[in-house]
Amino acid sequence: MATMEGNLLESDEDGLLRQLLLQSGGKSETDNVPQKPFHQVVPKPGYCLKTKTDKNEKVFINICTNETLPTPKDITDEELLKLLEAEDASGFRIPMSLGEAHAEIDKSGNGCTAYDVVISPEFYTRTENSQVLLGFFLTVVLEGIEYKYNLTLDRDWRILKNRKFVGSLPEQNVRTQSKPWIMEMGDGGIQPTKPSLISEVEDTQPERPRAPEPVYSIVQEPPKGHPEFLVAEIQLPKVKMAATLTLDIGEDRILLETRSNVYQLDIFLPYNLVQEECGAQFNRKTKVRFL
Template sequence: MDRMLDPDPASMDTEAMYNQLLLDAASREGFPMSPDAAKDNVLQVVPKPGFCLKTKDAEGKKIFINVCHADNVPAPKDMTDNELLKLLDSEDPFGFRIPMSLGEPHAELDKSGNGCTAFDVVVNPGFLEKMKTSEVFRAFFLSVTLEGIEDKYNQTLSRDWILLKNKRFVGTLPEQRIRSTSKPLIMEMDNSAPALPKTPKFDAEDLKARGQTPEYRIVQDPAEGHPEYLVAEINLPKVKTVNSVTLDIGEDRILLETRSNVYYLDIYLPFYLLQDECGAQFNRKTRILTITMPVQPS
């Protein structure tokens, strides 16, 4: 089955990309939902102000990020500063994930009456308090948030940001639609999974003609037992646009080819997929293709 790739991360559901960085939430209290929201299994909540960050885009225009909180957003794993620093130095720097909800940009006026843009990002209130006392967690969160905005809205933001001392938010805080159920975090595929069938072998000339095998990894969710999802991350540093990539997702197979035979990947999976529900997106900044693949129940 040929799968269309989305060339623009801004048009994708943010769950699919970050991993980091998945923008999910879980319901803890009953909030009124519109019929459309109930159909999509989401809650409508008004964020509460926390603190505000000021930065600039590539054109020098002011950008404000309102860091807010809501009880509906789950807290991340409890961790000390030293544990986070050790994790960031490890081979799995994305092992710590922050549940958050990133709203749409909205036009506002700064204190001088000039136009600016504001983004609202909502986190758990307990985690907001942790950021107020921990520079390590605050810096990590703001780095993740800036990268998330850049990828989702195709912007470049300055890292010379300033925390506003006397202003908790800029403009208004519109309602946000937050998912009332969240998917488990993606974890590494465990070693107890069935062995992968061997990829067909080709001689050196065949491999050269087909292209270089890219670096990739496959993870499963949940980490143990039969997974609900498989996620493949394929590193394609020589690819500038997805228009040059052809992706075929089979019942238990991923076949990727590129124009001019730059890359070629043909791998079999140890589980059967729900092909029609599979999706893929290409991050033009990191040059990583992420494929999300729901797995057929056992």
């Protein structure tokens, strides 16, 4: 899956998917029960999709999971293909959270834009086991981002091999119930202008400020030339336990964050890391993390 790239699904004539970008559900017996308008979602990294806009601007799409996201109904490849051939896939919606765009820096030091998309773990697994479903899902994601942010994305995308996500994955507050992105006044009152394959859970949390960078040092062995191994020592005096830390090691990047946003370390290294051989330890007494 990490090496998959290209255009898996091309069945959108005159914007079939674009015509189906938001669909509101019917009422249920629980409609009169008071509900909290939002709930908190902590994205868990899955994989990162790389593409670009029609203006040649680099774009990364972080595909993430969270257990609170609903799982769409099960569907076979044959059933999905029949819906697409009939140009009517409105009966199959994908609950997902399309996060706000955030500016990032790629490993070359150039500016780029990242988007976070959150789906249920069960649906994530299903896309891993079906090329047809994966292609359909990613097509819907690209269409959704294009519509929501009024841009055009290149379909010649690829999935990064050694990076699960680009940028940070902050906690999000999402609506308990989905609602249309665009509302329009008409003779019959306010009506949604657009149905959808995406049952979107709107992200309402503003981007949180970047946390302070902790004091750290990196020692290489041997000291000169290409190192055989690196040791990073990170000072975390305000952290009490390792469970509050999130560590992601990419092919040339170290990203360390704290759940309470006390620290954030996001650095790129001039060497490629062997991720399978990397490890980390946290000393509760000295409040130091070794990588």
